[in-house]
Amino acid sequence: MVTELSQVMPIPAGLQAPGTKDAAFSPVMRVSELGPGAMQRVSAGDLDVLILRTSCGLIAIDDRCPHMAAPLSVGRLEGCEVQCPLHQGRFDLVSGDTVRFPTTGGLDADGGYHATWSPPGGPPKPEPSDDKARARALTRVRRLRYYRLRVQGDDIEVAIPG
Numbered sequence: 001m002v003t004e005l006s007q008v009m010p011i012p013a014g015l016q017a018p019g020t021k022d023a024a025f026s027p028v029m030r031v032s033e034l035g036p037g038a039m040q041r042v043s044a045g046d047l048d049v050l051i052l053r054t055s056c057g058l059i060a061i062d063d064r065c066p067h068m069a070a071p072l073s074v075g076r077l078e079g080c081e082v083q084c085p086l087h088q089g090r091f092d093l094v095s096g097d098t099v100r101f102p103t104t105g106g107l108d109a110d111g112g113y114h115a116t117w118s119p120p121g122g123p124p125k126p127e128p129s130d131d132k133a134r135a136r137a138l139t140r141v142r143r144l145r146y147y148r149l150r151v152q153g154d155d156i157e158v159a160i161p162g
Contacts, residue, residue, distance in 0.1 A: 007057045007058060007151075008057055008058045008059070008149055008150060008151060009054070009056055009057040009058060009059040009093065009094065011146040011148065012094070012095050012096040012146065015096045015143055015144060015145060015146050016145075016146055016147075016148065017062065017145045017146060017147050017161065018161070019161030019162070020147055020148055020159045020160070020161050023148070023159040023160055023161045023162060024159065024160075024162075025148070025150060025152075025157035025158065025159050025160075026044065026157060026158060026159075026160050027152075027155040027156070027157050028042040028044070028049070028051065028156055028157065028158050029042055029051060029155075029156050030154045030155060030156065031058075031151060031154050031155070031156055032154055034051060034053045034058075034156070035053065036053055036055075037053065037054070037055070037077060038052075038053050038077070039051065039052040039053070039072075039073060039077050039082070040073070041063045041071065041073035042158070044158075044160045045160075047160060047161070048062070048063040048064070048071070048073075049061070049062065049063060049147055049158055049160075050062070050063035050072050050073050050082075051149070051156060051158070052077055052082065052093065054077065054079065054080045054093055055079050055080060056079075056080040056093065056094055058149055058151065058156065059093055059146065059149065060146065060147040060148075060149040060158045061082075061093070061144050061145060061146050061147065062144070062145045062147075065084040065086065065087075065089060065091075065102075066089075066091070066098075066141055066142035066143060066144055066145075067084060067086075067087060067089050067102045067104075067106065067139065067141045067142075068086060068087065068102075068139065070084050070085060070086035070087075071085070072084060072085075080092060080093045080094050081093065081099055084102065086102075087102030087103045087104050088100070088102065088103050089101060089102035089103075089141065091144055093144070096143045096144040096146070097143065098141055098143075101114040101141060102141065104139070106139040106140065106141050107139065107140040107141065108140075108141055109140070109141065109142055109143050111140075114141075147159055147160070
């Protein structure tokens with residue numbers, strides 16, 4: 001059972017959710033309710049936070065994909081990466097970086113374009129020229145947003161902005 005603060009993953013530089021620096025911690029669930037390799041969505045008011053128990057430790061992030069806001073809680077957790085269920089974008093929970101761009105392609109956080117994803121070993125998919133394809137190409141894939149998390153006994157607590 002994770003009970004030590006050393007097993008809480010640090011937040012990558014610059015990716016802490018706004019309003020959480022001085023926010024009070026609130027209990028959101030028990031450690032015993034979250035098995036290894038599991039993730040659970042918790043809601044606090046209008047905010048949905050995803051608690052993950054990864055092979056790298058416990059972490060709390062927005063429960064929305066930084067591409068088009070699909071709930072990551074219905075995606076997949078593998079090691080220290082989470083995959084979006086909508087366009088299969090993969091995100092590194094240690095760094096907050098995009099590991100695999102969504103299948104639709106788009107702009108990274110720095111404005112660099114990434115083409116439509118093609119299966120490994122297959123021919124590249126052609127870039128369609130319709131309005132929907134142009135809109136997808138301009139959709140920015142942001143970085144993950146993290147919440148401060150701590151463990152107190154068997155309680156997982158998250159800093160929820162007020």
